[in-house]
Structures are given as structure tokens and as C-alpha cells.
Amino acid sequence: MSAFTAVDVIRTKRDGGALSDAQIDWVIAAYTRGEVADEQMSALAMAILLRGMTSAEIARWTAAMIASGERLDLSSVSRPTVDKHSTGGVGDKITLPLTPLVAACGAAVPQLSGRGLGHTGGTLDKLESIPGWRAVLSNDEFTAQLRDIGAVICAAGAGLAPADRKLYALRDVTGTVEAIPLIASSIMSKKIAEGTGALVLDVKVGSGAFMKSVEHARELARTMVDLGAAHDVRTVALLTDMSTPLGHAIGNAIEVAESVEVLAGGGPADIVELTLALAREMLTAAGLPDADPAAALRDGRAMDVWRTMIRAQGGDPDAPLATAAEVEVVRADRDGFVAGIDALSIGLAAWRLGAGRARKEDAVSEAAGVVLHRKPGDPVRAGDPLYELRADDGKRIPDALEAARDAVVLSEQAPVPAPLVIERIA
Ligand code: URA
Numbered sequence: 001m002s003a004f005t006a007v008d009v010i011r012t013k014r015d016g017g018a019l020s021d022a023q024i025d026w027v028i029a030a031y032t033r034g035e036v037a038d039e040q041m042s043a044l045a046m047a048i049l050l051r052g053m054t055s056a057e058i059a060r061w062t063a064a065m066i067a068s069g070e071r072l073d074l075s076s077v078s079r080p081t082v083d084k085h086s087t088g089g090v091g092d093k094i095t096l097p098l099t100p101l102v103a104a105c106g107a108a109v110p111q112l113s114g115r116g117l118g119h120t121g122g123t124l125d126k127l128e129s130i131p132g133w134r135a136v137l138s139n140d141e142f143t144a145q146l147r148d149i150g151a152v153i154c155a156a157g158a159g160l161a162p163a164d165r166k167l168y169a170l171r172d173v174t175g176t177v178e179a180i181p182l183i184a185s186s187i188m189s190k191k192i193a194e195g196t197g198a199l200v201l202d203v204k205v206g207s208g209a210f211m212k213s214v215e216h217a218r219e220l221a222r223t224m225v226d227l228g229a230a231h232d233v234r235t236v237a238l239l240t241d242m243s244t245p246l247g248h249a250i251g252n253a254i255e256v257a258e259s260v261e262v263l264a265g266g267g268p269a270d271i272v273e274l275t276l277a278l279a280r281e282m283l284t285a286a287g288l289p290d291a292d293p294a295a296a297l298r299d300g301r302a303m304d305v306w307r308t309m310i311r312a313q314g315g316d317p318d319a320p321l322a323t324a325a326e327v328e329v330v331r332a333d334r335d336g337f338v339a340g341i342d343a344l345s346i347g348l349a350a351w352r353l354g355a356g357r358a359r360k361e362d363a364v365s366e367a368a369g370v371v372l373h374r375k376p377g378d379p380v381r382a383g384d385p386l387y388e389l390r391a392d393d394g395k396r397i398p399d400a401l402e403a404a405r406d407a408v409v410l411s412e413q414a415p416v417p418a419p420l421v422i423e424r425i426a
Contacts, residue, residue: 002026006040013047021060028064032163041167042174049179055226058181062227065189068163072110072139072195077146079108080286083194084278085187086202087220088120089209090347091245094202095123095153096259097267097275097297100305102282103150105291109282110146112156112194116356116364119208119347121255124155125356129253129322129366133315151309161189169360178210184223191233198234198285200278201225205422206243208343214239214422221425234285239422240274244341244376247271251355251369251390253321260317263303268375270420272297277421322366324390328397332380336410339376345407346370346387349400353391365392370404377417380410 004026012019019027027044030036053061074081082102086092099109116122124135137145137154145152158165164186171177191199203221204211211217221237228235247268249258261267262275279293296302310317350356354365373385380386386408389400 002030006030006036006044010040010043010047013044013051016051018054019057024057024060025064028061028068028163031166032068038170042170042176045167045171045174045176045179045182048181049176053181055223058185058223059227059230061181062185062189062192065161065163065185066193069161069193070159071193072143072160074110074143074146074195074197076143077108079106079150080198080288081108081110081146081196082198082200082282082286083110083191083196084200084202084282085191087183087187087204087210089204089242089246090120090343090350091247091250091255092121092204092242093126093247093249093255093259094271094275094278096126096256097262097271097302097306098278098282099151099153100263100309101275101279101293101296101302103309104296104301104305105279105283105293106288107283107286108146108150109152110142110194110196111151111153112160112190113153114156119344119351119356121250121252121350121356123153125364126252126255127153127315129256130310130315130317131319133310134313137313145309145312149305149308149312151305153309154313156190156194160193164189180216180220180223183210184220184227188224188227188231192228192231196233198282199228200281200285201235201237202274202278203237203239204242205239206241206343208245208347209242218423218425225425236281236285237425238277238281239425241418241420241422242343243418245343245346245372246274248372248375249369250346250350250372251353251367252364253366254369254371254390257321260306263297263306265298270375273420324367324392326391326394326397328389328401329385330387330389330401330404332382332384332386332410334382334410336380336412337414338374338378338380338386339409339411339415341372341376341409342407345404346372349389349404349407352400352403353389353396354393367392368396374408377415379414
């Protein structure tokens with residue numbers, strides 16, 4: 001007989017109390033074993049969302065989620081290890097150029113990534129548009145690639161924080177994703193279990209992000225930085241703007257193509273700026289503050305690592321990427337400036353075009369997505385293309401047009417540019 005019951009744990013939190021260490025350890029372990037039912041965990045997640053958690057509870061909850069599975073041992077990797085995690089945004093393909101770039105500068109980047117759900121894209125979905133590329137590696141393949149190439153992006157294995165895997169799927173369908181204690185413990189349990197020595201967090205703020213306000217994003221970032229420190233993972237967070245999509249491409253294959261442009265020394269200014277800002281933070285956290293990531297982009301070293309990394313997982317970096325059968329161009333109805341482009345509306349449009357999935361089991365379209373022809377601050381004349389919608393199936397276009405209808409706001413005056421990196425939290 002257990003000393004606890006799920007109902008008592010739920011009642012404690014429902015009534016605003018703090019859960020004891022023993023209650024937390026028990027509820028996470030029992031849920032992972034299937035002894036606490038999904039409906040009980042849903043009720044507890046909702047109580048946590050409404051009542052919050054103390055920092056001691058969050059720390060214990062995270063430790064219990066790590067303990068629910070294995071912890072990878074990266075001690076055979078001779079380079080310092082450093083990873084990046086983004087809380088998710090629209091057009092956020094930064095992992096693709098950043099991972100080989102940081103590896104080209106001397107660190108090893110163990111990047112365990114996920115698939116997209118809802119309006120935010122997933123790194124694995126994007127990379128799977130490269131013919132032959134394989135997301136699933138064994139733990140031994142993962143460690144060997146990290147040792148040999150210094151860069152690996154792959155799916156997190158089932159053995160890593162299994163409590164989070166179950167709980168995240170439950171939160172997704174019970175309206176409990178947005179709780180800061182649950183987001184922080186979910187992200188940090190996976191990153192700590194992955195074995196990285198240092199971590200840089202890109203905490204997104206704005207319409208396209210989970211955190212809509214700087215205050216909430218700051219609280220999430222502070223919670224995660226403290227959890228990292230408590231587990232000896234040097235952790236730094238940047239709060240970055242997600243009110244506008246990143247770059248010009250929002251989709252799968254088109255985001256790979258844009259990432260390759262950055263690795264070739266070009267690409268959109270915002271993608272290059274954020275990639276370099278995160279690379280500098282990662283290299284400093286890894287103990288390599290003198291490395292020069294801008295030079296590694298210019299001289300092709302980052303591109304060389306990208307090609308080797310893609311080939312190591314079966315992908316052909318030279319193979320043509322999928323193209324869409326249907327393209328609809330949306331044009332400006334007057335002269336002016338682009339004042340803003342709403343990230344959430346564009347993310348939803350890309351999702352309706354087929355770039356994202358509604359249920360975990362759905363397949364995504366490689367070619368679908370939105371291409372922005374103008375970015376905030378750009379001047380436009382009536383009739384100029386603002387953006388285009390791409391789909392495999394033309395029947396998807398009307399719904400996407402509806403989602404994107406008010407996304408681009410035009411003004412008579414040039415807008416004041418908003419900073420991309422809002423704040424640094426260490
Ligand atoms: N990403 C995660 O891994 N977990 C969350 O809870 C939210 C975003």
C-alpha cells in the first residue's frame with residue numbers, strides 16, 4: 001500500500017498548499033508506471049496551473065521527472081558540450097544553422113529536438129524534408145556522432161524523461177501547457193537528462209510564443225536558469241521577440257533552404273543576428289569566449305559541418321527539396337510601410353496549408369508554408385507582393401488566406417524598429 005493517494009495530492013494543490021518532496025516523487029513515479037490515471041494527472045496539472053508552485057516544488061518536480069528515465073553520459077566527448085533550446089516560435093529554424101556553426105567553433109552540440117504541434121514548427125519535421133535524413137538515432141550513434149562531428153540533431157529517445165513525454169501529451173489536450181512551473185520543468189528535465197554541460201535558452205515573447213508578455217517570459221527564463229544552476233548545467237537565457245515570424249520562410253523544406261542560405265554566408269538579417277547572438281552565448285557558456293562565429297559563417301566552416309552532419313544521418317545535402325504545386329500571392333492594396341506581421345496569424349496560415357499537424361499522428365507537408373516577401377520596416381507600393389501561400393493541395397488555400405488576412409499591417413510612416421534580443425538572464 002502506498003503512503004499517498006492521487007486524490008490527496010490533487011487536494012493539497014487545489015487548496016493552495018505546497019506539495020512535499022515525498023508527494024512529488026511519488027506522483028511522478030506512479031504516473032510514469034501508469035498507477036496514477038491520466039484524469040488524475042490532468043486535474044493536478046490544472047491545479048498547478050491555477051495555484052502555481054514554489055521554487056522548491058519546481059526543483060523537486062524537475063528532479064523527479066529526470067529520475068523517471070535515463071541520464072545520458074557524454075563524458076566520452078572531449079569537446080565542451082553546449083545545447084540551445086527555444087520555447088518555440090514561427091519561422092524559428094535557428095537550430096539548423098546554429099548547431100553546425102557552434103560545432104565549427106570548437107564545441108559539441110547535443111541537440112535533441114521535437115516535432116511541431118499546433119502553429120509552431122518542429123525541427124525534426126523541417127530536417128525530414130531533406131531526402132534520406134533520419135531523425136531517430138540510438139544512444140550510441142548519438143554519442144559517436146557528437147564525438148566525431150561535434151553536431152547532432154535528432155529525436156529524443158523514449159528513455160529520456162518519460163514522465164514528461166506522458167505529461168506533455170496530456171497538457172496539450174487539457175489546456176495546461178501554459179503553466180510556468182510545468183513548462184520550465186518539462187524543458188529542463190529533458191535538457192539535464194540529455195547530459196549537456198551548458199545550455200542557452202531562447203525564450204520567445206510575443207503573439208507567436210507561449211509567453212505573450214515580457215514579465216511572463218522573464219519569470220519562465222529565471223525559473224529555468226535557476227533549475228540549470230541547481231543541476232550544474234551552466235544556463236543563460238535570452239528573451240527574444242516573437243511578435244513577427246523569424247526570416248522569410250515559414251514551413252519545412254523552405255526553412256531548410258533558408259538555413260542553408262545563412263550557412264552560405266547570406267540569409268535574412270534577423271536570422272543571422274539571432275544565430276550569431278545565440279552562438280556567442282553558447283560558446284561563452286562552453287568556455288570558448290574567443291571563438292568567432294561570424295568568421296565561421298563567412299569562411300564556409302559552418303557549412304562544412306552542416307553537410308557532414310546531414311550525411312552522417314543518411315541525408316543528401318545536395319538533393320533538391322520538395323516544391324509546392326499551388327502558390328497564391330497576396331499583394332499590398334496601397335502604398336506605405338510594413339508596420340508589423342503577426343506571428344500567430346502567419347503560423348496558423350502555414351499550419352492550415354499543411355506545414356504543421358493537428359494530431360500527433362498526422363503527416364506534415366514538406367513543401368507547404370508561407371514565404372514573406374516583405375518584413376517590418378520595408379516600404380511597399382500598391383500591387384507589390386507581401387507574402388505567398390504554398391500548398392500541395394489548392395483546397396487548403398482559402399482557410400490559410402482567412403488566417404493570414406489581417407497579419408500584415410501597413411502604415412504611412414516607417415515604424416520604429418523593435419529589438420530582436422530583448423533581455424539576457426543569467
Ligand atoms: N516545450 C517543452 O518541451 N515543454 C513545454 O512544456 C513547453 C515547450
